[in-house]
Amino acid sequence: MLKVDDVLLTPQKAIILEDRAIISDIHLGFENVLQNSGISIPEVQLEDVIENLEVLISHGIEELIINGDVKHEFSQNLPGEWKDVVRLLEFLDERVKVCIIRGNHDNFLPTILRKFPGIKFEEMLMVGDYAILHGHRNIEINAGKLILGHEHPSVKFRDSVGGVYRYPCFLRIDGIFVLPAFSPLMKGTDMLTATGFLSPLLKDSRVEDAEVYAIEDKVMYLGKISDLKRLGV
Numbered sequence: 001m002l003k004v005d006d007v008l009l010t011p012q013k014a015i016i017l018e019d020r021a022i023i024s025d026i027h028l029g030f031e032n033v034l035q036n037s038g039i040s041i042p043e044v045q046l047e048d049v050i051e052n053l054e055v056l057i058s059h060g061i062e063e064l065i066i067n068g069d070v071k072h073e074f075s076q077n078l079p080g081e082w083k084d085v086v087r088l089l090e091f092l093d094e095r096v097k098v099c100i101i102r103g104n105h106d107n108f109l110p111t112i113l114r115k116f117p118g119i120k121f122e123e124m125l126m127v128g129d130y131a132i133l134h135g136h137r138n139i140e141i142n143a144g145k146l147i148l149g150h151e152h153p154s155v156k157f158r159d160s161v162g163g164v165y166r167y168p169c170f171l172r173i174d175g176i177f178v179l180p181a182f183s184p185l186m187k188g189t190d191m192l193t194a195t196g197f198l199s200p201l202l203k204d205s206r207v208e209d210a211e212v213y214a215i216e217d218k219v220m221y222l223g224k225i226s227d228l229k230r231l232g233v
């Protein structure tokens, strides 16, 4: 874990703030999207997600905040499709307090959440000085510090013999932290070639100024995007 300002960045792709862990963009069911486009992939995502959450919960956190996009598909709400979400929420509900922040893929989530009266569902949550929100919409915020999801940041490097390495990463820019996608299947957006951010809340920020905290077995500070570009990695 790496301490930055008043938060901890963990290799499980979570930010720990006070006694809470914040993750984002689980995108359960993404396997189905890959399968539908002809890519054969076993449905292993839920197990992987639960394994990582077990590690996080073992740090003794009081509450887990899921900062948007629990499930990938947002056009339908078929019961069978949602079994992974129900299993995940059952697993969490028995162990920690849970708060889900609405993401752009979460339109149908409230239907499932009726089964879980203990789980909060919010547009935004304040924890200390931080506003925690997904970031896909522009909403009025009275906080200088933000924790966002939605961007799925990663950095992609190429070595001299053509090997390609991609690491999910946290970004820190203008008092804002951006979480990597918690999903083990999402490759993420390569910030070294991205020309801008998706979030309207980052419209005044430059990608070049973002500081990169890449995740492998541990969290590594790599400097700013502009530094990495200058190094030609």
Ligand SMILES: [Mn+2]
Pocket (backbone or CB within 6 Å): 068, 069, 103, 104, 105, 134, 136, 149, 150, 151
């Ligand atoms: Mn999103």
